[in-house]
Amino acid sequence: MLEWLSTFSDKSPVKIFETVSKVSINIVTRAVFGGRCKRQDMFLKALMELVQLSSWFCLSDVFPSLSWLDVKMRRKILRIYRVLDSTTEEIVQDHLEKQKQRENNGDEDVEYDLVDILIKTMKDDNGGVSITFDSIKTVILDMFAGGTDTTTTTIEWTMAELIKHPEILAKVQAEIRSAASEKIDFNENDLIKLRYLKLVIKEAMRLHPPAPLLLPRQCKDTCEVLGYSIPSGARVLINAWALGRDPEYWTDAEQFIPERFEGSSVDFKGNNLEFVPFGAGKRSCPGMDFATAVVEIVLFKLLLHFEWKLPDGLKPNELDMTEEFGASCRMKKPLSLIPILRVPFSDV
Numbered sequence: 428m429l430e431w432l433s434t435f436s437d438k439s440p441v442k443i444f445e446t447v448s449k450v451s452i453n454i455v456t457r458a459v460f461g462g463r464c465k466r467q468d469m470f471l472k473a474l475m476e477l478v479q480l481s482s483w484f485c486l487s488d489v490f491p492s493l494s495w496l497d498v499k500m501r502r503k504i505l506r507i508y509r510v511l512d513s514t515t516e517e518i519v520q521d522h523l524e525k526q527k528q529r530e531n532n533g534d535e536d537v538e539y540d541l542v543d544i545l546i547k548t549m550k551d552d553n554g555g556v557s558i559t560f561d562s563i564k565t566v567i568l569d570m571f572a573g574g575t576d577t578t579t580t581t582i583e584w585t586m587a588e589l590i591k592h593p594e595i596l597a598k599v600q601a602e603i604r605s606a607a608s609e610k611i612d613f614n615e616n617d618l619i620k621l622r623y624l625k626l627v628i629k630e631a632m633r634l635h636p637p638a639p640l641l642l643p644r645q646c647k648d649t650c651e652v653l654g655y656s657i658p659s660g661a662r663v664l665i666n667a668w669a670l671g672r673d674p675e676y677w678t679d680a681e682q683f684i685p686e687r688f689e690g691s692s693v694d695f696k697g698n699n700l701e702f703v704p705f706g707a708g709k710r711s712c713p714g715m716d717f718a719t720a721v722v723e724i725v726l727f728k729l730l731l732h733f734e735w736k737l738p739d740g741l742k743p744n745e746l747d748m749t750e751e752f753g754a755s756c757r758m759k760k761p762l763s764l765i766p767i768l769r770v771p772f773s774d775v
């Protein structure tokens with residue numbers, strides 16, 4: 428990560444989404460398939476296109492008779508699907524070959540990535556739990572589609588809210604710098620000490636859940652909710668964005684106040700249904716712990732080493748916080764900030 432941070436040149440604006448995205452992708456790439464794959468650029472490009480398309484409004488969902496209007500889009504999706512299918516196939520095949528080589532050479536002292544573990548589960552008899560070659564390919568896609576844009580969006584919104592609230596920025600930076608000065612080689616096990624940073628991230632996720640409508644559900648049986656009849660088979664969307672801003676549950680709902688979570692048991696683990704940035708129930712986000720660690724580590728580094736200023740003499744209250752409409756809720760105008768190095772990398 429230091430290599431990445433040292434690419435920031437002092438006083439030149441940094442596009443936060445673009446730069447953080449590279450780190451998120453890097454982290455997920457290493458965890459899922461151990462670093463690089465063949466045709467990685469092609470794989471990532473197709474994946475980003477797919478994430479963008481998830482915000483596409485599908486006309487035929489609402490007016491089935493107009494499905495012919497979606498033909499061009501369907502062709503595009505098919506093209507992306509083919510690229511993703513063949514690249515994930517290669518990833519799994521490569522892992523199978525490497526495992527075979529290791530077995531032949533008797534190598535045991537190796538670091539396993541997620542694909543290795545899934546292949547092992549596929550080969551082993553797991554008491555009825557069956558994983559197929561295709562499901563491993565799908566998990567790879569799920570991890571990338573679910574794990575990169577969301578973490579990056581959370582970091583971008585948190586930085587935006589901090590820039591908008593200089594007193595909160597100062598408080599969180601004081602906590603981070605004090606924790607870092609107490610321990611040489613601060614690592615992810617020390618993140619537990621950053622209590623105020625955790626409140627700041629929670630508050631940013633309350634106002635800006637990266638997946639504002641979660642993932643669609645389908646109603647299994649006809650049921651009644653608040654007097655409305657929901658027919659079996661209906662697609663149901665949960666508006667996590669609106670729940671997080673509902674004045675019935677939140678005092679000063681539109682304000683950014685991390686202290687509201689101080690001493691409160693309200694959390695995003697899926698038990699408090701007014702606060703569900705990771706969803707709830709059995710299909711809630713399986714990457715929650717991984718995601719919070721990534722968000723905390725990246726913010727820790729950005730806030731420890733640098734002061735951040737808005738470019739072109741823009742004042743904090745002039746920052747444009749408009750949201751992009753879509754399945755993922757990014758900043759409409761990407762956040763651009765000027766880094767000023769304060770704590771040299773060699774000091775930590």
Ligand code: HEM
Pocket residue numbers: 455569570571573574575577578581636637638641642643703704705706707708709710711712713714715717718719722
């Ligand atoms: C701040 C970051 C993240 C946020 C806000 C987030 C949010 C979500 C949400 C809202 C869902 C749908 C849950 C529902 O509808 O109840 C979801 C699903 C999912 N997420 Fe995350 N996510 C994040 C990071 C990650 C990471 C890092 C990974 C993995 C590397 C990941 C993997 C997944 C997967 C695989 C699903 C689909 C689960 C299923 O279909 O059962 N997510 N996430």
